[in-house]
Amino acid sequence: MSNLEQTLSIIKPDAVERNLENEIKEMFKHKGFSIIKEKKIQIEKSEAERFYKVHETKPFYNDLCAYLSSGPIVVMVLEKDNAVSGNRELMGATNPNDAAEGTIRKKFGISIDKNSVHGSDSIENAKIEINFFFKD
16 A cells, blocks of 8 residues: 655755755655655745744754755655655764764764754654745
């Protein structure tokens, strides 16, 4: 039985700055993801604050928002069976030092903050996050 899902992926400023978009997209395609929608944008800090609202009580919230709005990002809707868990597996642990070999963060992440990619952590959040960037 098919379990087709969509998830949001963001290629963060550190990866865009290093021109890694195509390499990261290829990693997604290689793992069977379809990129349904994508756009390169720069967001304001206020938009980053809305996007990361779920984290607003955490100590890293302000840095996270400042970072996401610090340069161009690529936002994508990825689709495949079990896309949310598949994307999280491919991204690897938040801290690149803890990420498994072959994951995006192991390969490209610079630090726990500059870890190159964001991915939705649940089907519910994927819907919210996709809608945030791709309001039809």
